[in-house]
Amino acid sequence: MAKIDEILNQEGIDRIAISPYKQYSRGYMEPGNLGTGYVTGLKVDAGTRVKTDDEVLDGIVSYDRAECKNAYMGQINMTTASSFTGVQGHILGYDLLRNPAVDNAKPLFEEDQWDGSKLPIYDGKPLQDTLVEYFGTSDNRRHYPAPGSFIVCANKGVTSYRPKEDRPLRTGESYGVWSAIAISIAKDPVHNSSMFIEDAGTWNTPNEDDLNEFLDRRRRAIALSIAQCGQDANTSFASSWIGFAHVMMKPGEIGNAITVGPYFSIPVDAVPGGSILTPDVDMNIMEQLTLPKWLEKMKYQSIVKDQHIEY
């Protein structure tokens, strides 16, 4: 058992999050899960669809496309959480199935925190990659959420249309959509919560280069808001991981950018050597395993290495 779990257990807190289903992950708080904890992951994706004449359907279909892109989260009932992953939570790729890229990452820049410490900002890709490897993709599904399950998620998104005709943009229309997610890891995870920040928006010129420049500035704005949120709660963070996705629409397409941090429980058959009778040991195994070791034990090929995964 990890040292932190020993301390938390004395407070009556457990971080166990085991789903009784085979293969499928389930949402946090769905009945029948073992343990009172949850696992969270990072997903940020953008997708497009050709627009029809039905705005409601367009919204649904484009949202669905973004949900199913990369880390597969299709066919779920998504409910919204206000974005903290606390003492009872694990972060996939960081606390569980740690991605070695997390340890090798170099900070992009640093932000000042209220207590005088520096907050290093990293690219969120290693954590996004871990969720892709764990949930799988649409055509290579692994331990994705059970179809129809209720998944609590930190989430935000935008939908926008680019007109097919050559005419000025009307209100609500644009050339591109983008989304971002950040997870900030609490320095003191026994007493404080780590925090998600999700963001999304539209882009109003056809220049993708300008959008990329804007997103770089946006990363700094997000870093600043993380530091400010930390001050509000008198907490500071050890590191922040920020991931972006964007897509430019072709004429006649509707675009959707979503940012999602799902809270879920892991099925016991996703734990190598796991047993439904010993959920605490199962969590321990997942804490000990690195992502490459887990892939090896599960006899999975690395999707991120083999396929072209672009967020």
Next chain:
Amino acid sequence: MNVKIAVLENQINADFYQTLQLNYGMRKINSLLLGKIKQKEVVLLATKNLLILAQKDNTKTFPLNQVRKLTFIKGTPNGEIQFKFGNHVYKVNQIRIGRVFDFVQTLKPTLPLEANYTNTNRGENNYLSNPDHAVEIDRLRTALQNGKISRYEYDDFNGSISKAGK
């Protein structure tokens, strides 16, 4: 070869096409239009800082910050655009290749001044029903839909959304 310019192959005189590829093939072209000025074929090119007006035997380059008024008149097919440089007004019509509004938006973005409200989008109820916040929310929505502020900032500044989360 510049792929943006390549769409003009077989659309304009071969010499004119070669000249364009030679002169601008290595530049990053953001947008392009093919139309006519006084029945004479003209290609408008937009780079990051320049508007280039190219004809078979004559090319003019306008620094973007000195181009006054760049106006979309109508879209393709048979599109029309107008711009002013110094005291001279250039009017390009019969535009048949390119997207006129995209060209304008590339060089001098103009943004809608009104916010869009639709109950058909997820989570987009008409917040204007609350008169205490109507004007401010309308401004916020306009800024959000113009890409000036993000969803996070919109939610943060919006008085009618609870501040339980991010």
